[in-house]
Amino acid sequence: MQSTTPRHSIDAYRLKFTGRGAEYFRVWIVNVLLSIVTLGLYTPWARQRTARYFYDHTAVAGNPLEFTAPLRKMVFGFVIFVMLYLAFKIASESGQDTAVAAFIVAAAVLAPYIWGSAMRFRLASTRWRGLQLRFAASWKEVYLASWPIFAMAAVWVGITFGLDTLAADLPAAPTPAHRPPPFPGLPRLNAAMWGLVAAGLVLSVLCIIRIEFNYKSLLVLRGGIGSQAGRWKPVYGDFVRIWLATLGVLLAGAILTALLAVGVVMALQMTLGKAPAPGAAFVVAVFVGVLAAFLGLLIATAPARAYREARMFQLIWSNVGLSQVARFKSDLRPWAYVRLRLKNVLLTVLTLGLYRPFGRTSEYRMKVDSVTLHVKGGLDQLAGQLVRQQHALGDALADLAGLDIVG
Amino acid sequence: MAPGELIRAKWFDGHSSRARDVLIALEPGRKGPALRLHVLDQAHAASRLFGHAEVQWPPQWSAGQAPARLTVALRDHGSLEFDQARAWQAALAAAGARPGLAQRMQTRWPALLGVLAMAAIGLLAFYRYGTPWAAAQLTRHVPLAWELSLSQQALAQIDRRWLKPTQLEPARQEELRREFRELLARLTPQLKRYPDYAPRYELHFRRGLGANAFALPGGSVVMTDELVAAAAKQGLSDDALLGVLAHEIGHVENRHGTRLVVEQGVLNAGLGLALGDVSNMVSMAGTLLTGLAYRRQHESESDCFALALMAQAQRPTAPMAELLLGLSHRKADAQHGGALSDWLSTHPATPQRAELLRTGSSAACRP
Numbered sequence: 001m002q003s004t005t006p007r008h009s010i011d012a013y014r015l016k017f018t019g020r021g022a023e024y025f026r027v028w029i030v031n032v033l034l035s036i037v038t039l040g041l042y043t044p045w046a047r048q049r050t051a052r053y054f055y056d057h058t059a060v061a062g063n064p065l066e067f068t069a070p071l072r073k074m075v076f077g078f079v080i081f082v083m084l085y086l087a088f089k090i091a092s093e094s095g096q097d098t099a100v101a102a103f104i105v106a107a108a109v110l111a112p113y114i115w116g117s118a119m120r121f122r123l124a125s126t127r128w129r130g131l132q133l134r135f136a137a138s139w140k141e142v143y144l145a146s147w148p149i150f151a152m153a154a155v156w157v158g159i160t161f162g163l164d165t166l167a168a169d170l171p172a173a174p175t176p177a178h179r180p181p182p183f184p185g186l187p188r189l190n191a192a193m194w195g196l197v198a199a200g201l202v203l204s205v206l207c208i209i210r211i212e213f214n215y216k217s218l219l220v221l222r223g224g225i226g227s228q229a230g231r232w233k234p235v236y237g238d239f240v241r242i243w244l245a246t247l248g249v250l251l252a253g254a255i256l257t258a259l260l261a262v263g264v265v266m267a268l269q270m271t272l273g274k275a276p277a278p279g280a281a282f283v284v285a286v287f288v289g290v291l292a293a294f295l296g297l298l299i300a301t302a303p304a305r306a307y308r309e310a311r312m313f314q315l316i317w318s319n320v321g322l323s324q325v326a327r328f329k330s331d332l333r334p335w336a337y338v339r340l341r342l343k344n345v346l347l348t349v350l351t352l353g354l355y356r357p358f359g360r361t362s363e364y365r366m367k368v369d370s371v372t373l374h375v376k377g378g379l380d381q382l383a384g385q386l387v388r389q390q391h392a393l394g395d396a397l398a399d400l401a402g403l404d405i406v407g
Numbered sequence: 408m409a410p411g412e413l414i415r416a417k418w419f420d421g422h423s424s425r426a427r428d429v430l431i432a433l434e435p436g437r438k439g440p441a442l443r444l445h446v447l448d449q450a451h452a453a454s455r456l457f458g459h460a461e462v463q464w465p466p467q468w469s470a471g472q473a474p475a476r477l478t479v480a481l482r483d484h485g486s487l488e489f490d491q492a493r494a495w496q497a498a499l500a501a502a503g504a505r506p507g508l509a510q511r512m513q514t515r516w517p518a519l520l521g522v523l524a525m526a527a528i529g530l531l532a533f534y535r536y537g538t539p540w541a542a543a544q545l546t547r548h549v550p551l552a553w554e555l556s557l558s559q560q561a562l563a564q565i566d567r568r569w570l571k572p573t574q575l576e577p578a579r580q581e582e583l584r585r586e587f588r589e590l591l592a593r594l595t596p597q598l599k600r601y602p603d604y605a606p607r608y609e610l611h612f613r614r615g616l617g618a619n620a621f622a623l624p625g626g627s628v629v630m631t632d633e634l635v636a637a638a639a640k641q642g643l644s645d646d647a648l649l650g651v652l653a654h655e656i657g658h659v660e661n662r663h664g665t666r667l668v669v670e671q672g673v674l675n676a677g678l679g680l681a682l683g684d685v686s687n688m689v690s691m692a693g694t695l696l697t698g699l700a701y702r703r704q705h706e707s708e709s710d711c712f713a714l715a716l717m718a719q720a721q722r723p724t725a726p727m728a729e730l731l732l733g734l735s736h737r738k739a740d741a742q743h744g745g746a747l748s749d750w751l752s753t754h755p756a757t758p759q760r761a762e763l764l765r766t767g768s769s770a771a772c773r774p
Contacts, residue, residue: 018474018475023468023469023472026468026469026512026513026519027468027513029519030509030512030513030519030522033512033519033522033523033526034508034509034512034522036526036529036530037522037525037526037529045509049466049509052465052466053468056465056468056474056477056478057474059475059476062476063476063488064474064476064478064488066478066480066486068463068480068482068486127478127480127486128424129419129424129426129486129488130418130419130420130421130424130485130486131419131421131423131424132421226424379424380423380424380425380426381424381425382423382424383422383423383424384421384422384423384424
């Protein structure tokens with residue numbers, strides 16, 4: 001796009017991550033140790049330190065980001081979250097089905113609210129050049145953007161009814177819903193039922209992609225810095241294409257890992273002769289088998305997860321901007337990122353997790369350093385206002401859902 | 408650097424992304440250093456003092472290397488940016504700043520190693536004393552009915568998968584049951600760890616799983632035909648089998664089955680809280696290893712219980728030791744083909760156990 005105001009030149013700034021793995025290792029190990037000593041109570045402090053480390057070392061046009069979340073609010077959110085979690089645990093362990101159902105329904109209905117407040121907290125806690133970022137979507141907008149969640153629930157309710165209708169033809173006695181009989185395996189399904197379930201799965205995946213698209217676009221369009229709002233170019237089709245490509249990578253990874261696993265099992269059988277007798281050796285063998293399967297799953301899916309993450313990052317950070325002032329461009333190479341992730345996963349497993357901070361900084365560096373910021377009219381033109389933080393419960397819940405502050 | 412010395416900085420006031428040149432001085436305050444801001448670009452030089460609580464003091468990440476740029480947030484008054492991080496750190500020290508624990512661990516090895524040692528000791532104490540103690544307390548509140556229904560399901564499952572009906576003559580079964588009841592009659596309140604706990608004892612005979620005996624929570628004790636045969640083959644009296652039964656009664660009275668479940672639960676909750684950031688694998692491996700260790704503790708406890716109960720019944724424990732040694736030798740001879748008895752494999756080293764049982768010394772047992 002050509003500049004319409006020729007008197008302003010466009011300057012390009014490469015984003016830069018200046019952190020070091022060894023330094024972040026210290027941050028991480030301190031967090032782990034203090035969390036152990038305090039039985040987990042240190043978690044909000046640890047989150048603040050981690051976020052601060054990454055923000056402090058992320059330079060945007062030469063100026064580092066700032067993480068300014070008030071600690072008191074983070075601690076408060078964490079405490080409320082822990083109490084909610086304990087209440088849920090106690091209710092589910094002591095078999096209070098009504099309370100558990102109420103919790104689950106409330107969580108589903110509140111999910112968009114939780115996401116929205118987490119994003120508000122996160123953006124409002126971020127400053128650059130003293131200007132506070134903001135997420136200005138109204139709750140109505142957030143809930144409207146969340147329609148795929150409710151569509152997915154409707155799809156599965158529909159499928160359950162459909163299956164019941166189809167199953168009515170089978171000569172099976174109807175059973176009360178609250179006490180299922182201890183049947184030996186899965187209920188028998190005919191072709192029509194399989195078709196219905198498959199359709200449900202496809203629709204669900206489409207809904208998941210849609211919710212990701214809706215939330216990301218809402219975050220950019222209603223997010224911003226100062227009085228400037230974000231700009232968003234990607235369309236839903238871009239997201240679907242990335243998911244399809246990821247599916248291909250996932251299948252390739254699964255086939256490779258399966259072949260590898262078959263080879264290892266056959267080699268073991270050749271060397272050991274036969275299955276070990278029950279007893280301590282058997283228990284150890286089963287444990288090693290479970291661990292190997294877990295690791296296999298981790299490694300088989302790692303390329304697909306890294307690939308999706310990298311493609312998504314590249315798509316978004318090449319197609320967003322800030323009103324007429326700024327554009328981002330990313331030249332992240334997805335396969336280089338996949339190779340980095342594989343190396344990190346293997347080293348993390350081999351070092352029993354101690355390599356994780358090094359892996360995390362290297363992945364973050366590759367992402368951040370791939371981004372170039374193009375600014376029209378200089379860095380001094382943005383205006384803003386400082387707004388007080390609301391609350392941080394959403395942030396603690398988002399932490400549980402795996403939405404990291406950094407990343 | 409003396410307190411009050413001026414450092415150059417850029418101030419972003421929060422309303423504009425334009426930087427303003429300012430001078431900063433750090434002054435000692437009552438709760439910690441305070442920050443004085445002198446604005447230079449106004450006609451009348453203005454200055455403002457920020458108290459210790461009004462400033463978000465940046466952490467120092469590394470003792471050696473200072474970052475190229477340092478930011479300090481002033482809440483509603485925007486942010487400061489320093490090019491001279493070293494000068495800032497020196498001024499902070501001069502103004503009497505005291506680094507917190509996390510800060511000291513971050514920049515000083517002795518502090519980090521000290522907390523590491525504390526964490527290791529804490530984890531070890533939690534695992535060795537905290538968890539078993541908490542489990543023993545929590546088990547008090549587990550109802551007998553829950554144990555009974557669990558055991559019923561477990562026994563049905565084991566019967567389907569592993570065990571066959573006994574081929575022991577009914578008369579012999581009745582004889583052993585009578586001796587089992589006599590042994591139970593000798594159970595004194597002093598021996599009971601849970602005085603109010605009244606399990607429903609029942610002795611079952613089964614075939615399969617090799618020479619073995621095990622107890623289920625709630626009072627069901629299972630003995631295999633092979634164990635009875637092994638005692639007969641070694642020419643041992645029923646005292647050997649009764650010793651084994653006393654050991655199993657020990658498991659029931661100490662509620663080891665339930666305690667193991669609770670122990671794993673407590674440990675998992677503790678580890679989950681403490682090691683939340685470490686990979687799941689570590690805590691999975693930890694759970695398995697600690698499970699084995701707790702079971703070994705339980706076996707020793709049951710051996711001590713067997714010693715006490717057999718003494719109460721005025722029966723010798725040496726035959727039980729003989730049986731144990733005989734079985735372990737047979738296992739060593741059989742090496743491969745024979746089924747490995749788990750009654751042996753999770754137990755502490757057999758010779759030491761046999762020695763303890765033979766001498767009948769309760770020195771290793773707590774009173």
